[in-house]
Amino acid sequence: MRTEEYIPKRVKELCSKHKVSKYRLAQLTDMSQTALANIMNKKSIPTVPTLERICDAFGISIAQFFAGDGMRPDLTDEQEELLEIWDDLSADERRILMNFVRTLKK
Numbered sequence: 001m002r003t004e005e006y007i008p009k010r011v012k013e014l015c016s017k018h019k020v021s022k023y024r025l026a027q028l029t030d031m032s033q034t035a036l037a038n039i040m041n042k043k044s045i046p047t048v049p050t051l052e053r054i055c056d057a058f059g060i061s062i063a064q065f066f067a068g069d070g071m072r073p074d075l076t077d078e079q080e081e082l083l084e085i086w087d088d089l090s091a092d093e094r095r096i097l098m099n100f101v102r103t104l105k106k
Contacts, residue, residue: 007051008040010065014058028057059086059094
């Protein structure tokens with residue numbers, strides 16, 4: 001699949017998976033709804049910085065964006081397990097977990 005076809009499809013998949021509306025994604029990325037609609041309707045291809053903002057909104061890397069669901073490049077089995085657990089957490093649970101993990105680094 002070509003990039004100009006893959007990117008809109010992948011953004012739609014991520015919105016559906018994370019139950020994020022186009023309006024909410026616009027808020028999370030600080031982009032206009034029109035700009036997002038143009039990407040999702042294959043009228044424009046996002047720049048790398050724009051794609052990074054979209055990935056940040058979903059908590060994934062650009063490599064994960066292009067690898068697709070269930071495929072996380074260059075991770076150990078333990079890292080993959082952690083990310084699978086992370087994917088199933090709510091926003092509040094993620095915040096709590098991150099606070100806990102940060103205390104372990106001190």
